[in-house]
Amino acid sequence: MNVKNDKAINMSRWSRRDFLKLGAAVGVGGVAASLPSVSMADSGSPTVLNYLAWPGNADPYVIGEFEKAHNVKVRIKEYVGGDQMLALLHQAPPGSFDVVMADAEYMHLLKQGDFLQKLNPDDYPLQDFWPEFQKFPLHWFDGDLYSVMTDFGYLGLSYNTELYRPEELESYDVLWDKKAKGQVGFFDFYLPSMGCVSLSAGNTAPFDLSSAQFEALNKKLMSLRGQASGFYTIADIFSSFSNRQASLIPGIGEWITLGLRESGVPVDTVIPKEGGLQWTESMSILKTSPKQDLARKFIQWTTSPRGQVLMATKPDNKKSIPSKAGWELLNKTMPDEAQLLRMQLNAPNVIDEYRSKKIAYRQLPSNQSIEAWNDLWTDFKSA
Structure with missing residues (x-):
């Protein structure tokens, strides 16, 4: 991993x-x-x-x-x-x-x-x-x-399924496309948002950055500013997808898109080739x-x-839940939910993704201060 x-x-x-x-x-x-x-x-x-x-x-x-x-x-x-x-x-x-x-x-x-x-x-x-x-x-x-x-759950790239096909989302590079201008939303929390941009820059350990890598992250993040539709609270993420204010949001996952999809909002989440983050x-x-x-x-x-x-x-x-015994009870009592949550025991599931070596733990920065990352995030929002 x-x-x-x-x-x-x-x-x-x-x-x-x-x-x-x-x-x-x-x-x-x-x-x-x-x-x-x-x-x-x-x-x-x-x-x-x-x-x-x-x-x-x-x-x-x-x-x-x-x-x-x-x-x-x-x-x-x-x-x-x-x-x-x-x-x-x-x-x-x-x-x-x-x-x-x-x-x-x-x-x-x-x-x-x-x-x-x-x-x-x-x-x-x-x-x-x-x-x-x-x-x-x-x-x-x-x-x-x-x-x-x-x-736990995984954070990657969430998107409007009426505007994007999965094959267009193989890489975070889509965030910089002309099509995405003014349509990239951001969860206003520096760790998942900057973590996914760090992954997009090729940092397989996205929070363990040298000074040079952190400076490169600064430049890559700032290059996204013109693509941004806004910076959202949790509640605002739901509404931004529902009213199409945003069509792409990095750093969130199925903890948001599953509920929206059940309500009829055309959204889904993918883990691009550069990887995703696990929140726990x-x-x-x-x-x-x-x-x-x-x-x-x-x-x-x-x-x-x-x-x-x-x-x-x-x-x-x-x-997603860590208890295999919980999975067994879920499959026995709520099989439709087990399928929706990709927690079926005899089918491709979220543990397979964990074992795929594409998921990094969401962590605090190792080599810079929390303040340095927060300051960069504040500069990005105000740019």
């Missing part, structure tokens, strides 16, 4: 002051009022689990059975983007959150910030996972487990959580076969 698994990301430059500055930059300086309150009664109550996660992950479809079985209310605080998640954790009083769902590339920073409780691997159904995911490298540090994968979401227990046992049960539920099926088939955000 075109992945750098063995080189630790250099995060020694990050201090608490850096995180607080980051919080101001991403606009969470005033979020204190919206954080979960931590009263004595709340801290001692086993009936409320405070959950920090991407939007939609406390959908009753996913968590309703857990809440009923354990007589608990899962209270979610939503964030958009790992930088905001980090800033929220740094600003929140200890004990504000019990469980955090985070992208795998942020695990180094969460571990460095001493937020995460070490997990006992025997507490979780890792043996049910596909072998490739049983010891996912971004979740283990010095042989210890700190996070459990819940879902996982759950961790916060070290300061007063509800360690309940948090553990929540992760166990989410990674159980039934919890995995619900994660995979959530109506507005379908995902």
Whole structure:
């Protein structure tokens, strides 16, 4: 696989002051009022689990059975983007959150910030996972487990199927075509967007760039500015495809296009010859959580076969899941969904793509600072 698994990301430059500055930059300086309150009664109550996660992950479809079985209310605080998640954790009083769902590339920073409780691997159904995911490298540090994968997907090139044929999309080069002028949308998150442009530049390890490669990425990215239709939030991506404001968007995937296609929008996603990125979401227990046992049960539920099926088939955000036992249950109980999600056991499926050596992990930059990549992204948007 075109992945750098063995080189630790250099995060020694990050201090608490850096995180607080980051919080101001991403606009969470005033979020204190919206954080979960931590009263004595709340801290001692086993009936409320405070959950920090991407939007939609406390959908009753996913968590309703857990809440009923354990007589608990899962209270979610939503964030958009790992930088905001980090800033929220740094600003929140200890004990504000019990469980955090985070992208795998942020695990180094969460571990460095001493937020995460070490997990006992025997507490979780890792043996049910596909072998490739049983010891996912971004979740283990010095042989210890700190996070459990819940879902994943691939990012490549999403497109309007009425305007483009798959054979036109064999390479990211299509983004620079005259036909695409003013029609290339961008998810306003630097990692997936710049990661796909980095792949297009021939960087098989798209976030591990030398100074010369980073300068080349700068030039290649800036050369796309005239093609751009806009820079979109998650909600805006849906509308931009629906109203044809954008016909090509790099750095997103089936987590968006599957739902749109089911709603009748003519879109699909491909992985061009230069490769794609794997995003990975996982759950961790916060070290300061007063509800360690309940948090553990929540992760166990989410990674159980039934919890995995619900994660995979959530109506507005379908995902691939790492649990082979979850795949088996999905094929038995929801075969049409298994086919749609390409998670059939005896047919070409998403694990085959993982093994194709075309997928790189989405990671934080290795040789430049996060600030340098964010600054380039800001310059690109304002050019």
